[in-house]
Amino acid sequence: MDYQQVIARVAQNWSTVEAEVNNAVADAGRDRNDVRVVGVTKYVDAAATAALVAAGCDQLGENRPQVLWEKAESGLIADSVQWHLIGHLQRNKVRRSLQYRPIIHSIDSPRLLECVAEESHAAGFVTQVMLEVNVSGEANKTGMDQETLEVLVERCSGAKDGASLRNVEVIGLMAMAGWGTDLQAARQQFFLVRKLRDHLRATYRLPLSQLSMGMSGDFQAAIAEGATMVRIGSRLFEGVMEKH
Numbered sequence: 001m002d003y004q005q006v007i008a009r010v011a012q013n014w015s016t017v018e019a020e021v022n023n024a025v026a027d028a029g030r031d032r033n034d035v036r037v038v039g040v041t042k043y044v045d046a047a048a049t050a051a052l053v054a055a056g057c058d059q060l061g062e063n064r065p066q067v068l069w070e071k072a073e074s075g076l077i078a079d080s081v082q083w084h085l086i087g088h089l090q091r092n093k094v095r096r097s098l099q100y101r102p103i104i105h106s107i108d109s110p111r112l113l114e115c116v117a118e119e120s121h122a123a124g125f126v127t128q129v130m131l132e133v134n135v136s137g138e139a140n141k142t143g144m145d146q147e148t149l150e151v152l153v154e155r156c157s158g159a160k161d162g163a164s165l166r167n168v169e170v171i172g173l174m175a176m177a178g179w180g181t182d183l184q185a186a187r188q189q190f191f192l193v194r195k196l197r198d199h200l201r202a203t204y205r206l207p208l209s210q211l212s213m214g215m216s217g218d219f220q221a222a223i224a225e226g227a228t229m230v231r232i233g234s235r236l237f238e239g240v241m242e243k244h
């Protein structure tokens with residue numbers, strides 16, 4: 001497959017997915033501006049990633065920090081894209097990652113949030129983050145259990161640790177449906193994430209406006225339950241993926 005074919009195929013995939021997102025948003029009676037499509041580019045190289053940007057996607061998600069660095073420095077991707085880090089982030093990779101000013105979806109421990117806050121403070125900016133919740137309760141899933149998450153939200157909102165966490169802006173929650181869950185079960189899990197968000201928002205003084213949930217197989221269900229960011233990968237790279 002030559003690069004022109006990659007460009008054409010990715011553009012076609014993008015418009016198909018966009019149309020499905022538009023339909024899901026309309027079905028839910030929501031505003032299209034309230035749902036962002038994050039193109040998950042972990043399956044492809046920088047050139048195919050650039051093809052997605054050319055198709056119109058300006059929100060790119062990577063789950064491995066090093067790959068995000070490499071692509072951001074490849075010279076192939078416009079500086080104007082918004083990067084999203086959606087996979088587990090080790091603390092020793094925080095400083096380097098922050099150079100690219102990603103939105104970090106995958107804060108999966110209090111220590112990681114503290115580290116991001118500290119490094120953001122040192123760099124002189126505020127980083128937008130989401131707290132990852134393990135809603136399916138699977139042990140092999142990343143994300144915090146609800147109790148850990150609530151304690152952390154309380155700290156962010158307030159009094160005690162407000163100062164040490166002031167360089168992070170917690171904009172919402174991120175979740176993945178459990179492996180092998182059918183659509184109905186996935187939708188139920190997304191519903192629970194939104195309920196948890198509503199509870200936290202009512203209890204603590206944080207806007208928590210964002211819900212990052214939904215992937216290629218279940219984004220319609222996520223949009224129906226209030227997702228504001230859907231993380232879509234394989235659907236966008238059908239026909240061009242190196243792996244998957």
Ligand SMILES: *Cc1c(COP(=O)(O)O)cnc(C)c1O
Nearest residue numbers: 040063086215216231232233234
């Ligand atoms: C890979 C990945 C996605 C995208 O998954 P697809 O099913 O390929 O759309 C979304 N979120 C996270 C955290 C991922 O690692």
